[in-house]
Amino acid sequence: MDWILLIAALFIAFLIFTWLLKVVKATISTALTVAFIVLLVQLLFGIGPIELWNQIVSLWQSATQVLTSP
Numbered sequence: 001m002d003w004i005l006l007i008a009a010l011f012i013a014f015l016i017f018t019w020l021l022k023v024v025k026a027t028i029s030t031a032l033t034v035a036f037i038v039l040l041v042q043l044l045f046g047i048g049p050i051e052l053w054n055q056i057v058s059l060w061q062s063a064t065q066v067l068t069s070p
Contacts, residue, residue: 041047 038049038052041052042049
């Protein structure tokens with residue numbers, strides 16, 4: 001009975017570990033993509049990260065106002 005419990009625990013730990021690696025890989029990939037886009041926008045158009053962030057916040061506020069208005 002202890003062997004079955006040990007094998008099940010190892011299998012579940014393996015599944016959780018592989019899932020965690022996939023999540024970390026996707027997160028790092030997304031972060032690098034966003035950093036590359038911000039760098040590209042800054043180099044090509046001279047738009048800094050603060051200006052870009054302010055525009056994103058403004059866009060988000062506009063979208064929420066449109067969605068919440070009757």
